[in-house]
Amino acid sequence: MxxxxxxxxxxxxxxxxxxxxxxxxxxxxxxxxxxxxxxxxxxxxxxxxxxxxxxxxxxxxxxxxxxxxxxxxxxxxxxxxxxxxxxxxIDRCGSCYSCRRGYACENVWFKRAGGEKPKGPMGxxxxxxxxxxxxxxxxxxxxxxxLLEASLTEPLACVLRSVNKANVVAGDSVVIVGGGVMGLLHVMVCKGRGAQVIVSEPHAGRRADSLKFGASAAIDPNAGDFAEQVKGLTNGRGADVIVVATSYVPALQASFGALAKGGRVMVYARMEPKGALLNLDPNWFHDNEIVLTGTISTSPIEFQQSAQVVSSxxxxxxxxxxxxxxxxxxxxxxxxxxxxxxxxxxxxx
Ligand SMILES: [Zn+2]
Ligand SMILES: [Zn+2]
The missing domain is CATH 3.90.180.10 (Medium-chain alcohol dehydrogenases, catalytic domain)
Incomplete structure (x- = not known):
């Protein structure tokens, strides 16, 4: 044989x-x-x-x-x-602090095996x-x-973790910054939760596409003041949640001006360039009860949740x-x- x-x-x-x-x-x-x-x-x-x-x-x-x-x-x-x-x-040891709290594992496999990083290909x-x-x-x-849809179980699991952590609930106004594939998955999930979804995206074709995926509006961040555009679409309140699904630091900085009271900002993408800093007044958090958080990868709970969404x-x-x-x-x-x-x-x- x-x-x-x-x-x-x-x-x-x-x-x-x-x-x-x-x-x-x-x-x-x-x-x-x-x-x-x-x-x-x-x-x-x-x-x-x-x-x-x-x-x-x-x-x-x-x-x-x-x-x-x-x-x-x-x-x-x-x-x-x-x-x-x-x-x-992505492999997990299952027993480190991070694994037990649902974060990315601290122990890469070659460290656990007590060995050197292999010379050949890995990944x-x-x-x-x-x-x-x-x-x-x-x-x-x-x-x-x-099974074709199921190849997206992992990215959907990452998005479910993001939306869960940002606590998107019915009636929220959610702005997704960045109309790429991760942005569109956020649109679908947030729309499914009964939120008003607005996409901010400089590329006209992607703005048009985001409307087909369930966004109620798509704004061009270069076509005027970002905060004014968001407030114009949310009865002057601003967004309850802003998900930044682009690596562009000025887009993240601009999102803070567009939040409603109690607003949440989710840093979904890894920001570039490395080492870039934000400029924020700590009293703004205090006075407006703002939450600033991020997410990386996913957890077994959200992966299972995603597998069930794919199954159904x-x-x-x-x-x-x-x-x-x-x-x-x-x-x-x-x-x-x-x-x-x-x-x-x-x-x-
Ligand atoms: Zn671990
Ligand atoms: Zn991925």
Whole structure:
């Protein structure tokens, strides 16, 4: 019997991606082998592809994926061969303070293994025909879940964490700053919670798209004073929640002037340039009962919540998928993903 092979993409340098072939791994303990059907290209991989982030070469990219379970290790209890699943590729030790409080784990795996960082490629490795995961990373979906939509379980989980932390409730006026794919997922979730949703986005095409996704208005932050535009759409009150889903520090700074009393600002994106500072009067927090917070990645609770949203097909996640490519078309897929005219680009290994 010929050994079965798996194929996976390795980003080896700026705009250089190779497909590597290897034998399928053996399974032990609580390992789960998933046949990956769809793997979405997120900002992390896009930055490695363009060379904006050169820290991780060679990188096994792909952390947003869904597929079907092909085999399970002897200690796996909740997952069965043939199950449709989404994978949370980020690994967790499960026992550090941060894991127990639902934050990103403090212990990367090679530290736990007591070893040196490996010399070969490392990374979430979802841009592949097969993904080996631990059972705790595998989230079971309903049999009629759409696996293409399910490739967005991870980004949706990040958005659910953001919206939960910002405590968006019915009747809130929410401004989403940035109409990219994460902004649009925020629009869908906040709209579903009964909020008035306004998108702020300089790109006209993206402004128009955000209205189709449920925003009641879309403003151009360069077309006049941001705070005045927000107040004009909220009976002069300002926004109850502003989610900053762009890395542009002046956009974050401008959001503070557009808040209602008790307003919450969610720093969703990582801000650039590193080291940039905000200018804020501490009494403004006191007098107006303002909350300023941020979110990074997601937690097992929100990942499970997201898997249930995907299972029930409560949101039309296909609508943010702009194009799909085969694994052999990985380079054109990356090129498409960094084009401003696309939202999520998905690779079908
Ligand atoms: Zn992602
Ligand atoms: Zn941990």
């Amino acid at each position: 010929a050994t079965e092979l798996m194929r996976r993409a390795v980003i080896v340098g700026p705009r250089r991606v190779e497909i590597e072939e290897s034998a399928l791994p053996g399974l032990a303990g609580d390992d789960v082998l998933v046949r990956v059907r769809h793997s979405a290209l997120c900002t992390f991989e896009q930055r490695a592809f363009t060379g904006a982030d050169t820290r991780f070469y060679p990188l096994y990219g792909g952390h947003e994926m869904a597929g079907v379970v092909e085999a399970t290790g002897p200690q796996v209890v909740n997952i069965k061969t043939g199950d449709k699943v989404a994978i949370w590729a 979430p490795a979802g841009l592949a025909t097969h993904k080996l995961a631990k059972e705790y990373q595998v989230f079971k979906l309903s049999p009629d879940a759409d 097909r409560a949101l039309d996640l296909r609508s943010v998928i702009s194009a799909t490519y085969s694994l052999d078309e990985i380079t054109p897929a990356f090129e498409a993903s960094v084009d401003l005219g696309t939202y999520r680009v998905v690779v079908n290994p």
